[in-house]
Amino acid sequence: MEYPKISMVIGSYNRLPMLKLCIDAVREELKDTSYEIIVVDGGSTDGAVEWLAEQKDIISIVQHNRGEWLGKTIERKPWAYFMNLGFKCATGQYICMLSDDSLIVPGAIKNGEALFDLMLQQDIKLGGVAFYFRDFPVRKKYAVAVNVGNLYVNHGLYLNSALREVGYANEDYHFYFSDTDMVLKLKKNGYLCIPSMSSFVEHYFEATPEIRASNNDWKKDEDRNRLIDSWKGIAYPESDYDKYKKIVGYWDWHPTGFDDPNNTIQKLIDAHS
Incomplete structure (x- = not known):
């Protein structure tokens, strides 16, 4: 079996107009490349799940991550959990990671x-190859x-086999x-991560602020401390510990x-409005 060159892995939740833009841009960008699109949806209620089911070129994973079921509150899974669902399904040589509120500038992936x-x-x-991006209008x-x-x-590309090697x-x-931690694991195993000077992504920071506010922001300090403590003396000199704190x-x-x-x-702004 021949596998695709690029696996797109896109996380999504309740941003259908932006998701459509993101997908259409990927389709246009990679029309001359072998690729697959994997979308991990967090249980959208805005019609995105139904729309995804109709897209015959998309592998759709629905992982309900909010609300209640059978009288019980659904336990929120972390970002790494639902993105790993997509990473582990990917069969391409490269994995390109995007979010549904981001839009590639033409040429970014290529x-x-x-x-x-x-x-x-x-x-x-x-x-790994990092794409330049901005959180507009911030x-x-x-x-x-x-x-x-x-x-x-x-936002950018990973070598699929390398992610598999480090356990995603x-x-x-x-x-x-967790995205930082993943690259540090790659570097620990001898891999480099570099920027692509000609790859750009737009991220509309003001899209659905209520979703961003619900992304366990109150645990951000805990996550930051986990990163700093875990990689002290490995990814950075111990003497820099207080600086990074x-x-x-x-x-x-x-x-x-x-x-x-x-x-x-402007396309993202128009989709949001």
Whole structure:
């Protein structure tokens, strides 16, 4: 059996208009590439589950993560749990991770794929490629994210076999910092993580703030401390422990900046409104 080159893994919940945009952009971007789309939906009630069921090119996983069932409150599963469902289903050489409130600027995935291919052809042990993104309108400039002194992938590509090797995402984190932890596990196993200078993603930060507020924000400090404590002396020098306790990370801005000729962010804004 021939497997696809790229597996898209997209987390989604109650953002159907944005999800449709995200999917359509992926279809257009990868129309000349072998790919699969895997969407892990958290039990949407806005019609997304029904829409996904009609999409014959999408592998849909519905993991109800809110509400009640049979008189009992459904136990909330962490980000790593539901994303691992998608990661473990992926059959492509590369896994591209996105969220439903993000939209690729045309060329983002293809440029990241080309960079990954080039590095592997040069026998460079590459595990992840981070795309530049911005949380519009909070941040107007594009950046990649750095925690405890290490670049990690917020949106971007992973080598599927490398994720399998390190056991995917750590499900002990409630919601935040598991993506950082996953890249640190890759680095511990000798893999590199680099940015793609020509890959950009728009993330509309003001979309459904009530969903973001429900993402276990009150446990964010616990997750941050777990990351800092777990990787002390491994991913960063012990002497930096107090520094990261105060400020765990920063944005690494794109060195030349980027003006999107496609005005991609406006599509997200229009979908939200």
